[in-house]
Amino acid sequence: MADIHVALLGFGTVGKGVYETIKAHQSRLRAILGKNVKVAGILVRNIEKHTLPEDDILLTSNFEDILNLPKLDVVIEAIVGREPGFSYLKKSIERGCHIITANKEMFAYHGNELLELASQKNVACGFEATVAGGIPAIQTLRTLLNVNKIERIEGIVNGTSNYILTKMREDGVAFQEALQAAQEKGYAEEDPTNDIEGYDAFYKAMVLSQIAFGEQPEWQTVRRKGISSVSNSEIGLFSEWGLRVKHVISLEKGVRGLSCSVKPVLVGPSHPLYSVEGVQNAVSIDADIVGNITLQGPGAGKFPTASAIVEDLIQLNVNHGCYYEQEKNVRFKKDLHHDWVVLTNQTHVFLPDSIEVAGRVKEALFVNAKEKDIERLLEVYPGLNIYQLYGQMNKEFFKNILLSETRPERKVASPKGI
Numbered sequence: 343m344a345d346i347h348v349a350l351l352g353f354g355t356v357g358k359g360v361y362e363t364i365k366a367h368q369s370r371l372r373a374i375l376g377k378n379v380k381v382a383g384i385l386v387r388n389i390e391k392h393t394l395p396e397d398d399i400l401l402t403s404n405f406e407d408i409l410n411l412p413k414l415d416v417v418i419e420a421i422v423g424r425e426p427g428f429s430y431l432k433k434s435i436e437r438g439c440h441i442i443t444a445n446k447e448m449f450a451y452h453g454n455e456l457l458e459l460a461s462q463k464n465v466a467c468g469f470e471a472t473v474a475g476g477i478p479a480i481q482t483l484r485t486l487l488n489v490n491k492i493e494r495i496e497g498i499v500n501g502t503s504n505y506i507l508t509k510m511r512e513d514g515v516a517f518q519e520a521l522q523a524a525q526e527k528g529y530a531e532e533d534p535t536n537d538i539e540g541y542d543a544f545y546k547a548m549v550l551s552q553i554a555f556g557e558q559p560e561w562q563t564v565r566r567k568g569i570s571s572v573s574n575s576e577i578g579l580f581s582e583w584g585l586r587v588k589h590v591i592s593l594e595k596g597v598r599g600l601s602c603s604v605k606p607v608l609v610g611p612s613h614p615l616y617s618v619e620g621v622q623n624a625v626s627i628d629a630d631i632v633g634n635i636t637l638q639g640p641g642a643g644k645f646p647t648a649s650a651i652v653e654d655l656i657q658l659n660v661n662h663g664c665y666y667e668q669e670k671n672v673r674f675k676k677d678l679h680h681d682w683v684v685l686t687n688q689t690h691v692f693l694p695d696s697i698e699v700a701g702r703v704k705e706a707l708f709v710n711a712k713e714k715d716i717e718r719l720l721e722v723y724p725g726l727n728i729y730q731l732y733g734q735m736n737k738e739f740f741k742n743i744l745l746s747e748t749r750p751e752r753k754v755a756s757p758k759g760i
């Protein structure tokens with residue numbers, strides 16, 4: 343039986359997950375592909391760190407050794423950052439290899455160029471693992487929603503942030519402790535700045551935007567905020583009110599063109615993202631024919647990510663080179679009003695008439711306003727913490743908050759040991 347020769351660039355959490363998955367599922371892969379999948383070479387930064395269970399795999403820190411392998415069909419990239427991943431994948435395509443990547447930062451910058459080059463060279467490019475770990479969001483958009491026009495995408499796409507926020511709320515642990523646990527579990531990047539400051543989610547939003555809308559918003563117009571400023575006391579207060587802090591990306595065509603935000607928001611129990619907890623991610627897609635589809639599953643980690651990559655391996659053959667680029671969607675919607683919670687921190691805040699106050703509880707103002715009015719407010723009062731509210735700000739909502747406020751002892755989760 344013939345072999346498919348694969349090279350792995352990177353042998354960390356993801357690379358090892360792919361290797362072990364290929365080994366453990368060889369007979370299934372053989373049954374689907376009619377070929378054995380053989381790992382022929384592995385590229386790492388520092389070979390001293392690694393030992394391989396098989397002798398016939400080339401382990402190297404020199405990419406040229408990989409390119410010079412006598413037989414090479416697919417190059418799977420799971421290293422960190424824009425370079426050298428991009429250059430390595432370009433060279434792999436030029437050699438005539440199919441490529442698969444998990445590297446969202448690199449793909450947000452260079453995805454189009456790689457897809458174009460792959461199509462010229464008649465090879466395929468898989469990138470399922472770049473967004474939301476094991477959830478098949480990319481293939482759903484790429485191959486299953488072609489007649490539908492995508493109107494809006496909303497999602498929790500960073501496993502580390504969701505894991506940290508859940509741990510802080512459920513166990514009262516401090517931010518740093520929760521982050522360390524996420525690193526130990528292989529969810530967070532080696533340098534977790536991208537995870538906690540919202541860059542990782544931003545890159546994933548750009549990849550989604552490209553396939554859903556055929557374009558990306560101007561990067562500098564995107565409001566990006568991570569979770570590093572969310573405190574245990576805020577989480578405790580919101581939790582008393584029945585609300586959860588979630589880090590959410592939102593992509594939509596509005597009157598001001600394609601808009602995108604990446605930020606922590608408040609989610610009420612009636613909203614589908616409320617129950618997405620721990621390392622789970624969710625991608626919620628609104629399309630004109632089908633309506634809403636919400637995909638939920640593990641958003642990071644060794645095997646969920648390996649699952650996305652190995653499924654891409656199957657798609658290379660089944661769906662060779664298929665890439666449907668969404669036409670630029672020219673649907674315009676009204677600039678909508680949203681609900682927001684403004685934590686004034688005792689600052690006296692003057693609100694313009696365009697911001698309607700629905701309620702006030704102690705230092706929190708509950709308002710209804712357009713995003714641009716909130717942006718203007720933040721320009722005047724940069725110190726305010728403002729959360730968009732997902733869920734309904736109705737009578738029941740305020741009744742619950744007022745009830746929680748009149749309870750004799752208010753318990754606010756605080757970091758352990760503080």
Ligand SMILES: NC(=O)C1=CN([C@@H]2O[C@H](COP(=O)(O)OP(=O)(O)OC[C@H]3O[C@@H](n4cnc5c(N)ncnc54)[C@H](OP(=O)(O)O)[C@@H]3O)[C@@H](O)[C@H]2O)C=CC1
Pocket residue numbers: 351352353354355356357385386387388389391403419420421422423425426444445446447471472475528529530531532641642643644647
């Ligand atoms: N962890 C996760 O849950 C997910 C990660 N991803 C993405 O997958 C990629 C890999 O992530 P992960 O496995 O967690 O990262 P790790 O830090 O665990 O592993 C990175 C691997 O890449 C190798 N490497 C780094 N730089 C170079 C270089 N310049 N040349 C050759 N090899 C290099 C490292 O070599 P060495 O071992 O010698 O240091 C290591 O084996 C990242 O882009 C990440 O964003 C995507 C989805 C989920």
Ligand SMILES: N[C@@H](CC=O)C(=O)O
Pocket residue numbers: 472474475499500501502503529530531537542641642643
């Ligand atoms: N660090 C990322 C890994 C998956 O993309 C995350 O936490 O989501």
